Amino acid sequence: MTRQTKPRQIRLGAFLPGGGQHVAAWRHPEARADGATSLKYHIELAKAAERGLFDAYFFADVLATTGGGREGGSAKIAGFEPLTLVAALATQTTHLGFIATNTTTYDEPFNVARRFASLDLISGGRTGWNVVTTATEAAAQNFNLDRQIPHADRYDRAREHVEVVKKLWDSFEDDAFLRDKESGAFYDPGRLHDTNHVGKHFRVKGPLGVPRSAQGHPVVVQAGQSEAGRDLAAETAEVIFTAHQNIATAQEFYRDIKARAAGRGRNPDHVLIMPGVAPFVGRTAEDAREKYQRLSDLIVEADGLALLAGLAGGTLDLAGVDLDGPLPPAPETEGGKSRQALIRQIADENGFTIRQLYQWIATARGHLTLVGTPTEIADTLQEWFENEAADGFNIMPPWLPGGLDDFVNLVTPELQRRGLFRTAYEGRTLRENLGLPYPVNRYTAARAAAQAAE
Numbered sequence: 001m002t003r004q005t006k007p008r009q010i011r012l013g014a015f016l017p018g019g020g021q022h023v024a025a026w027r028h029p030e031a032r033a034d035g036a037t038s039l040k041y042h043i044e045l046a047k048a049a050e051r052g053l054f055d056a057y058f059f060a061d062v063l064a065t066t067g068g069g070r071e072g073g074s075a076k077i078a079g080f081e082p083l084t085l086v087a088a089l090a091t092q093t094t095h096l097g098f099i100a101t102n103t104t105t106y107d108e109p110f111n112v113a114r115r116f117a118s119l120d121l122i123s124g125g126r127t128g129w130n131v132v133t134t135a136t137e138a139a140a141q142n143f144n145l146d147r148q149i150p151h152a153d154r155y156d157r158a159r160e161h162v163e164v165v166k167k168l169w170d171s172f173e174d175d176a177f178l179r180d181k182e183s184g185a186f187y188d189p190g191r192l193h194d195t196n197h198v199g200k201h202f203r204v205k206g207p208l209g210v211p212r213s214a215q216g217h218p219v220v221v222q223a224g225q226s227e228a229g230r231d232l233a234a235e236t237a238e239v240i241f242t243a244h245q246n247i248a249t250a251q252e253f254y255r256d257i258k259a260r261a262a263g264r265g266r267n268p269d270h271v272l273i274m275p276g277v278a279p280f281v282g283r284t285a286e287d288a289r290e291k292y293q294r295l296s297d298l299i300v301e302a303d304g305l306a307l308l309a310g311l312a313g314g315t316l317d318l319a320g321v322d323l324d325g326p327l328p329p330a331p332e333t334e335g336g337k338s339r340q341a342l343i344r345q346i347a348d349e350n351g352f353t354i355r356q357l358y359q360w361i362a363t364a365r366g367h368l369t370l371v372g373t374p375t376e377i378a379d380t381l382q383e384w385f386e387n388e389a390a391d392g393f394n395i396m397p398p399w400l401p402g403g404l405d406d407f408v409n410l411v412t413p414e415l416q417r418r419g420l421f422r423t424a425y426e427g428r429t430l431r432e433n434l435g436l437p438y439p440v441n442r443y444t445a446a447r448a449a450a451q452a453a454e
Helices: 039-051 082-090 109-123 151-169 227-236 247-263 285-296 301-311 337-350 354-364 374-386 402-417 430-434 442-453
Strands: 011-015 056-059 097-103 127-132 177-180 185-187 219-222 239-242 272-281 368-372 392-395
Touching: 011 272, 039 056, 039 082, 039 402, 056 082, 056 127, 082 097, 082 109, 097 109, 097 219, 097 430, 109 127, 109 151, 127 151, 151 227, 219 227, 219 430, 227 247, 239 247, 247 272, 247 374, 272 285, 272 354, 272 374, 272 402, 285 354, 285 368, 301 337, 301 354, 337 354, 354 368, 368 374, 374 392, 374 402
Parallel strands: 011 056, 011 392, 056 097, 097 127, 127 219, 219 239, 239 272, 272 368, 272 392
Antiparallel strands: 177 185
């Protein structure tokens, strides 16, 4: 008898900042201008994503408020701290996962482990931690520093940080809690373990006073694309968000990460790669182009230039430069190196002028922008998915709620018709829905190995 295996299907994240993805999204006639700081609106978005059977709602985070472009022009000037927001949204949903960003550069492992373990219990095992190494001088200046920590040092710290957090998450074994009222034994002391970590960056005794959740511990997510970022992702991440403009570079990244993961003794199938995609979906091609142009026409020039300068590393001087000419060179910085390179690649490959470049990246900041019909959008997703470029996608609707509704109502049914996307959730935890294995507690595994060796 041959074993039946379930066909591989696309995984979908929903990246839904309340103010919208596009730099001018808040100005769209259908948008909530106060969406970034409205809990009610975020609840509506979460329920819409769950209706669309998305795996998870993704939250980015910034640790510095710089004001954006022209004075008063950016909807990203204010917003919720993501973990606080997730705690509220988890109580309003039943299947949707929540992936929240938290820095390893300016936070301690014990704090991160405790917060995410608590969220995982509150949500019933539906959370993920997006591991980031925070860049920018402005962020450093909010944490007792004059300048940001060098790129290589940030990643060295991040690697050890994740190691410590995972150790803390294993403090209690799954069967540690007896809760025996008759005997008075609440837990088994032999199933609680000190962390006792001593490393280059951290000294943490432990244990963590939060038990494991229904999915073991939160899913670990990462988004770096530099050499250091790829190494960290291959070593630690279970989901990787990445930015690519064409299938060739996406395939190179996909194959490289899978090979690096295998080289570290990991199962490559348990490292899901999900490029970002910002879709303008129209019932006709003309309708889709009109939606793209409508937002492009709302961009205030100063906001577009500020976004471009920031993504280029903060050293790009555009004062007095002809905006209908080519992008000038910019010195490399200690900021997000992979994104700096990607912005340059977009400009060079498309022959964009500065104005055309900021209009293009205004939607998704270097992630893939697609403008087309549901069939055309689905064709691209299917091509990437079936040709070693993606295991899924992080969908970035350009404006809300219309961009999300367009995807759920038009693209999702097309993907389902092709057998590429679920028609119902597989489970109740984020791991179950992503098809990721339950992480065995390290102390339970060690005990089982020792018993097997006897």
